[in-house]
Amino acid sequence: MMTIPGKACAECSLCCKVLEIEEFAKPAGELCEHCLQGQGCAVYHDRPQVCHDYECLWKNDRALGPQLRPDRVGTILMEDPDSDEYRAVCDPAKPMAWRNPLVFKHLVAMAKAGRIVVAKAGVKAWRVHPTGEWGPCI
Ligand code: SF4
Numbered sequence: 001m002m003t004i005p006g007k008a009c010a011e012c013s014l015c016c017k018v019l020e021i022e023e024f025a026k027p028a029g030e031l032c033e034h035c036l037q038g039q040g041c042a043v044y045h046d047r048p049q050v051c052h053d054y055e056c057l058w059k060n061d062r063a064l065g066p067q068l069r070p071d072r073v074g075t076i077l078m079e080d081p082d083s084d085e086y087r088a089v090c091d092p093a094k095p096m097a098w099r100n101p102l103v104f105k106h107l108v109a110m111a112k113a114g115r116i117v118v119a120k121a122g123v124k125a126w127r128v129h130p131t132g133e134w135g136p137c138i
Pocket residue numbers: 008009012013014015016054055056057058059069070071076
């Protein structure tokens with residue numbers, strides 16, 4: 001996929017901490033053992049295919065500005081592969097990062113556009129509604 005100018009991961013490696021990677025048993029919320037904080041992947045040229053293939057939504061959506069880079073807002077925007085949910089996935093250490101005004105405004109806009117919007121941090125999850133109301137998923 002063509003890289004969009006200004007959309008490099010750069011110092012961000014939030015996905016290397018926040019996401020579960022089943023292929024090599026990395027739990028969600030734990031920094032990958034190969035991740036050098038601020039420097040990226042220590043095994044970049046030999047990284048697993050799943051890492052090679054992964055790109056968060058920020059990287060491919062021109063409408064998401066530089067200020068929404070995941071490490072800047074503590075939130076990874078992504079489609080859930082198993083449902084229709086549009087997700088804001090946060091570091092369990094900062095579970096309410098999705099309440100950042102920039103992120104929250106975007107989430108409400110997505111809900112208004114008809115998406116099922118869910119914020120997640122570890123096992124916790126919240127639904128964001130088109131009205132701007134939000135609450136825990138039950
Ligand atoms: S969360 Fe997105 S911007 Fe950050 S390292 Fe992963 S793919 Fe790159």
